[in-house]
Amino acid sequence: MRDFTYARAASVEDARRLAQQSGAMLLAGGTTLLDLAKCGVARPDHVVDITHLKGLDAIEVTREGAHLGALAKMSHVADDKAIRAEFPAVSEALWQAASAQLRNMATIGGNLMQRTRCAYFRDPNSFAACNKRQPGSGCAARGGITRNHAVLGTSSSCIATNPGDLAVALVAFDAIVHLGDRKVPVDDFFLLPGATPDREQAIEPGEVITAVSIPASAAARRSTYLKVRDRQSYEFAAASAAVGLDLEADGRTIRDIRVALGGVATKPWRAHAVEKALKGKTLEPETVMRASLLAMEGAIAQGDNHYKIDLAPRVIARAILKVGGLA
Amino acid sequence: MSKPLKIKLHVNGVARELVIEPRVTLLDALREHLNLTGSKKGCDQGQCGACTVHVDGERVLACLTLAAQVEGREITTVEGLTPDGAELHPVQAAFLKHDAFQCGYCTPGQIMSAVACIREGHASSDAEIREYMSGNLCRCGAYPHIVAAVREAREALS
Numbered sequence: 001m002r003d004f005t006y007a008r009a010a011s012v013e014d015a016r017r018l019a020q021q022s023g024a025m026l027l028a029g030g031t032t033l034l035d036l037a038k039c040g041v042a043r044p045d046h047v048v049d050i051t052h053l054k055g056l057d058a059i060e061v062t063r064e065g066a067h068l069g070a071l072a073k074m075s076h077v078a079d080d081k082a083i084r085a086e087f088p089a090v091s092e093a094l095w096q097a098a099s100a101q102l103r104n105m106a107t108i109g110g111n112l113m114q115r116t117r118c119a120y121f122r123d124p125n126s127f128a129a130c131n132k133r134q135p136g137s138g139c140a141a142r143g144g145i146t147r148n149h150a151v152l153g154t155s156s157s158c159i160a161t162n163p164g165d166l167a168v169a170l171v172a173f174d175a176i177v178h179l180g181d182r183k184v185p186v187d188d189f190f191l192l193p194g195a196t197p198d199r200e201q202a203i204e205p206g207e208v209i210t211a212v213s214i215p216a217s218a219a220a221r222r223s224t225y226l227k228v229r230d231r232q233s234y235e236f237a238a239a240s241a242a243v244g245l246d247l248e249a250d251g252r253t254i255r256d257i258r259v260a261l262g263g264v265a266t267k268p269w270r271a272h273a274v275e276k277a278l279k280g281k282t283l284e285p286e287t288v289m290r291a292s293l294l295a296m297e298g299a300i301a302q303g304d305n306h307y308k309i310d311l312a313p314r315v316i317a318r319a320i321l322k323v324g325g326l327a
Numbered sequence: 328m329s330k331p332l333k334i335k336l337h338v339n340g341v342a343r344e345l346v347i348e349p350r351v352t353l354l355d356a357l358r359e360h361l362n363l364t365g366s367k368k369g370c371d372q373g374q375c376g377a378c379t380v381h382v383d384g385e386r387v388l389a390c391l392t393l394a395a396q397v398e399g400r401e402i403t404t405v406e407g408l409t410p411d412g413a414e415l416h417p418v419q420a421a422f423l424k425h426d427a428f429q430c431g432y433c434t435p436g437q438i439m440s441a442v443a444c445i446r447e448g449h450a451s452s453d454a455e456i457r458e459y460m461s462g463n464l465c466r467c468g469a470y471p472h473i474v475a476a477v478r479e480a481r482e483a484l485s
């Protein structure tokens with residue numbers, strides 16, 4: 001790992017100040033930063049440790065919604081009773097991510113800052129071309145092994161998949177990222193690669209994520225996260241869906257529905273077309289299957305990842321039918 | 328080279344002072360500076376679990392933790408699982424009884440992970456044990472015996 005200086009932030013204000021230095025990077029759980037520093041992808045000159053800051057690890061659930069401190073650990077949020085009751089998709093997305101050890105380290109704020117698992121991005125010694133790592137250098141993934149690459153939201157510059165699970169659930173339920181006083185809807189926090197894939201999140205140097213809030217909703221209360229992958233545990237999603245459902249009093253007409261996708265897109269992907277097609281409709285398998293196909297409108301396969309275009313709608317449908325009590 | 332840091336680590340109940348470069352991981356601090364070689368370096372990239380230790384009672388990966396980051400925290404390694412000269416920890420005894428290893432390289436990490444897994448209450452069924460032990464890889468493939476050992480240790484500790 002390259003040489004860097006180490007400083008422990010004494011306050012959020014101190015962290016902001018230290019993070020403004022050229023070459024500074026914030027250290028929370030370390031599961032992305034130290035991993036990528038060892039790969040030679042992250043090249044910090046100054047590491048600013050924020051893990052000793054007090055009061056940033058709260059997990060609060062009120063009638064208005066959940067407030068997750070940026071330093072709350074993934075494992076603690078996953079096991080929190082109120083989160084499990086009010087936001088089951090959030091708990092399920094968390095405990096199905098990474099491993100127990102990584103979840104004890106990784107924080108909610110840091111989770112939003114995790115980088116892609118694109119093998120070309122992670123291996124600068126073998127692949128010089130990566131627009132995400134080195135803007136303008138090209139993309140080694142195109143024409144390479146693309147089984148895990150994105151089919152939605154890609155650009156000519158980048159086809160890397162956003163690997164997040166939690167972020168998928170957050171996008172489904174309109175969570176807000178708090179950067180101190182500045183608040184950004186989570187869907188806007190994640191950026192499409194476009195011509196600048198090096199910029200993945202709408203956060204400026206010197207800004208610090210302080211919390212994530214999720215508004216309460218009936219759909220969030222009746223929700224699930226379904227993750228389909230090559231291995232049953234400790235693996236990134238081949239395709240995943242966070243789904244929430246609210247039914248009318250008749251128990252079969254869809255009043256509200258939320259659908260977001262993971263493992264298939266360059267950012268956590270809200271499937272508005274699926275939601276629109278199902279609102280007001282009767283919950284039944286054929287309608288759900290047909291509507292789920294709409295999530296893949298505009299999808300572009302790279303060769304090895306065509307299966308995701310077939311798989312993702314089935315994952316969505318199964319998740320909807322599961323929360324609807326039909327699967 | 329960045330200025331070395333003088334830090335104090337609490338390892339297995341003992342305060343240890345050391346002077347290290349800022350980039351030294353907890354794993355390297357334990358193995359290379361404190362001569363505690365029970366925590367193993369497998370992948371050194373947060374993927375295999377061989378370096379699992381407890382920080383403030385929770386299992387974490389020492390290879391993705393900076394030593395400087397855990398100053399003031401309570402660190403427990405496999406060497407500190409039981410007091411000197413004491414009998415084996417019930418998890419260690421169960422691993423022996425069930426032959427839950429072949430080469431043994433992943434075993435200290437498996438044991439530290441299993442102790443925490445049981446304490447967390449995530450060992451209630453074989454399926455849950457497999458899910459919550461998935462961060463510890465065993466390339467010899469001793470998984471069925473590891474699950475059996477964790478199951479037995481859970482009973483012994485309950």
